[in-house]
Amino acid sequence: MDFNKEVFKEKFKNRLDEKYALDVKDATPQELYLTLSSIVRSSYSRYWRKTWKKYMEDGKKQIYYFSIEFLPGRLLMSNLLNMGWLETVRDALKDLDIDLDEIAEVEKDMALGNGGLGRLASAFMDSLASDGLPGNGNGIRYRYGLFKQKFIDGYQIELPNEWLDSGNPWEIRRESKSVTVRLGGKVYLVDRGNYLEPVYEDAQLIKAVPYDTAIVGYKNGTVNTMRLWDAEIPSSEEAKYRTIEQRREVEDLVSVLYPDDSKESGRILRLKQEYFFVSAGIQSIVRHFKKYNKSMNKIGEYIGIHINDTHPAMSVAELMRILVDEEHMSWDDAWKQTVAVMSYTNHTIMAEALEKWPVHIMQQVQPRILQIIQEIDRRFVEEKQGKYARDMIERTRIIKDNQVRMANLSIIGSHSTNGVAKLHTELLKDDVLHDFYVMYPERFNNKTNGITxxxxxxxxxxxxxxxxxxxxxxxxxxxxxxxxxxxxxxxxxxxxxxxxxxxxxxxxxxxxxxxxxxxxxxxxxxxxxxxxxxxxxxxxxxxxxxxxxxxxxxxxxxxxxxxxxxxxxxxxxxxxxxxxxxxxxxxxxxxxxxxxxxxxxxxxxxxxxxxxxxxxxxxxxxxxxxxxxxxxxxxxxxxxxxxxxxxxxxxxxxxxxxxxxxxxxxxxxxxxxxxxxxxxKDEVYDYYNNGNYHSYDYYNNHEEIRRVLNAFVDGTIPNCQAEGQEIFDSLTKYNDEYFVLxxxxxxxxxxxxxxxxxxxxxxxxxxxxxxxxxxxxxSSDDTIKRYAEDIWNISPLKDEKHGTYSL
Ligand code: T68
Missing domain, CATH: 3.40.50.2000 (Glycogen Phosphorylase B;)
Structure with a gap:
């Protein structure tokens, strides 16, 4: 039915009646919000179904954006806007004495990310759909989003963010698309003549259940999918989970988003999370690819996986595992496809944020993945020997000092590495990843971030x-x-x-x-x-x-x-x-x-x-x-x-x-x-190279700086003696790492x-x-077009444009 104000009003009243047996004037904002979102969802669902069918029919290459964080915020208003409904709905609700802005406030933010990296992933989701491009998200459905911040006596207090408590009208649980993820245990390789079969012992099996959220394109009828994985105990394994603690271990896998945007906490759970969503995502992609009826030797022409920062870097090894162990491809053929499928974005040059995992932890989390990474590393070293200096190979290889370097794995295992602004990409090429730039200049490119x-x-x-x-x-x-x-x-x-x-x-x-x-x-x-x-x-x-x-x-x-x-x-x-x-x-x-x-x-x-x-x-x-x-x-x-x-x-x-x-x-x-x-940047690097920054001199020689800094420690600023001192010391005694003075x-x-x-x-x-x-x-629409052209080689559907989505 075509969309107009009167028809919408009728639909709204009816839906409220069906759902809650209520009149508008008796409903709470929560009930009104859920009624509206249910109409929105039932109206875009047919476009959603059509979109993925069309991608299949046209044999479109699809991109999967793997990210350990997504930060969409609220979805009601953006869905209304993208469907072309916003102003009409606002008007219609006004006729019913309802303020749209007020009911939009009921929605809890979907906060499955820390900051810029997660928000960028969500902007990209919106832009992929709005550009009509075949691109989907793959991540984790955290039970608790980023912590809720409160100030008590000026201190930050972290409270749990129970965003799912009042339900999430946007997601669909797809039980039938579940896959099994294997963690831990031991692995042996048995020679089967033309291939080696890995035999697993004592591995823990986890049922990964996808929850899909529609990503509605701006007035174009394209509806893509953001797929987030939940972890459950498979029914076949119930008997192994006898205690509450054992069951909790599975719940914990998807329980919290690590509230850290710079340092790795070093917890094994984090690495398990990384493998869990990578393995679930790749298994479901390969299953889907099989419906195309194409040889696995062509997977790189139909599938792209984007590694958003290094958290999904195990994608490289997981795809190799499936192609080699399960599809019995030769290592070389599998490697060729893997590099064609994968691409990687780096989001930081801060040394402490470059992920490294001790070999023994990786062994514990997924021993077969470690074996595969070791083999990738061995072949890399072998191939580069004679071509590059020994120390350069040592700097670029994946495993060094018993640590798996995830950025190295991402670069070696993919066909594209990009930075997120011009200066950042230059720094990657000239400094942080210079060795790799020398080895693979054609892989490096810049994609300046965007916003919607x-x-x-x-x-x-x-x-x-x-x-x-x-x-x-x-x-x-x-x-x-x-x-x-x-x-x-x-x-x-x-x-x-x-x-x-x-x-x-x-x-x-x-x-x-x-x-x-x-x-x-x-x-x-x-x-x-x-x-x-x-x-x-x-x-x-x-x-x-x-x-x-x-x-x-x-x-x-x-x-x-x-x-x-x-x-x-x-x-x-x-x-x-x-x-x-x-x-x-x-x-x-x-x-x-x-x-x-x-x-x-x-x-x-x-x-x-x-x-x-x-x-x-x-x-x-x-x-x-x-x-x-x-x-x-x-x-x-x-x-x-x-x-x-x-x-x-x-x-x-x-x-x-x-x-x-x-x-x-x-x-x-x-x-x-x-x-x-x-x-x-050059002045900063000069200081680094010459080691000639002495922050104490700035304190000592500049009256203004002294006056301000002293206020932190002499009681001028009340109630923060210890914190003021810590700041004072960092800027004077410990040489002011970030050149504030x-x-x-x-x-x-x-x-x-x-x-x-x-x-x-x-x-x-x-x-x-x-x-x-x-x-x-x-605009992230433009940024995404450049990813589509330069990195992913995907194109929009050529089909009809819809001005608005019908009811
Ligand atoms: C940000 N990085 C960059 N990291 O700091 C910012 N890190 O300059 C850039 O605009 C943005 O990415 C998008 O490119 C992050 O937000 C994280 O959040 C993060 C999360 C986990 C571990 C490490």
């Missing part, structure tokens, strides 16, 4: 979206690069004022939210200065905090500059539970906030707001209201960043180091429309420039307009 304008502009910022429609038409909603049409309006006062007005409305909305959540009243006249990202030393939230303390001391000592502008500093950040230094920074930010916000002398000049539990749905509230986007990592450390892109798209101006994708942002908007400060002066100067610029509102609005206009250049 649908969530971050169309859904999160309807105010600005309306202004854009009026100024440049609606084409940008299909193709965000069309936002460049705005550039024609740089001197158009009407458009400039409308953009400023939209920003003001968003600030008012956020101010209300802040007051409700924290009790803090903020003035919308102030600059809303935003830093939202994981709490990590390299991201330098501390630099921001030192700037705040400086401004506070200035005001208290009557030293305010004439063009000083009031500011509201807004933070959102979670720290890994075991990352004590990051937690000390959180505590100090909260104590500075207390000190500043309750000082009558400060009043509206400065406010500091640290919002709890940063997550996708909170980002959607903050980003549209931001004036300043803080992207201040130490140059070379942030692989790309993506909040930088979301914030510019919403008209915030960026204060940035020349790091990650900030460089590309600068290249688009030009130096006059961004605030650049701080050391460059070195960049402080340059940072303060650029912030003064921000104030001067803000005092000329028209000029500010012009800069903001330029940022919005180029924000569309970072």
């Amino acid at each position: 304008d649908r969530r971050w502009l169309q859904i999160a910022n309807p105010e600005l979206s309306k202004v854009l429609d009026k100024a440049i038409g609606t084409e940008w909603r299909q193709d965000p690069t069309k936002l460049q049409k705005l550039l024609k309006h740089q001197n158009d006062n009407k458009v400039l004022n409308q953009i400023a007005n939209a920003k003001l409305k968003n600030k008012e909305r956020l101010a209300k939210f802040i007051e409700k959540e924290t009790g803090i009243k903020v003035s919308t006249d102030a600059i809303f200065d935003v830093q939202i990202k994981r709490l990590h030393a390299y991201k330098r939230q501390l630099l921001k905090l030192m700037h705040i303390v400086k401004l506070y001391l200035d005001i208290k000592q009557g030293k305010v500059a004439s063009d000083f502008q009031p500011r509201v500093f807004i933070f959102g950040a979670k720290a890994a539970p075991s990352y004590y230094y990051a937690k000390a920074i959180i505590k100090c930010i909260n104590e500075v906030a207390n000190m500043v916000n309750n000082d009558p002398e400060i009043g509206d000049k400065l406010k500091v707001v640290f919002l709890e539990d940063y997550r996708v749905s909170l980002a959607e509230k903050i980003i549209p209201a931001a004036n300043i986007s803080e992207q201040i990592s130490l140059a070379s450390k942030e692989a790309s960043g993506t909040s930088n892109m979301k914030l510019m798209l919403n008209g915030a101006l960026t204060v940035a180091t020349l790091d990650g994708a900030n460089i590309e942002i600068k290249d688009y908007v030009g130096e006059d429309n961004i605030f650049i400060f701080g050391l460059t 070195r960049d402080f002066e340059s940072y303060v100067n650029i912030q003064e420039m921000v104030d001067r610029t803000y005092s000329n509102k028209r000029h500010w609005n012009q800069m903001s307009l330029v940022n919005i206009a180029y924000g569309g250049m970072f």
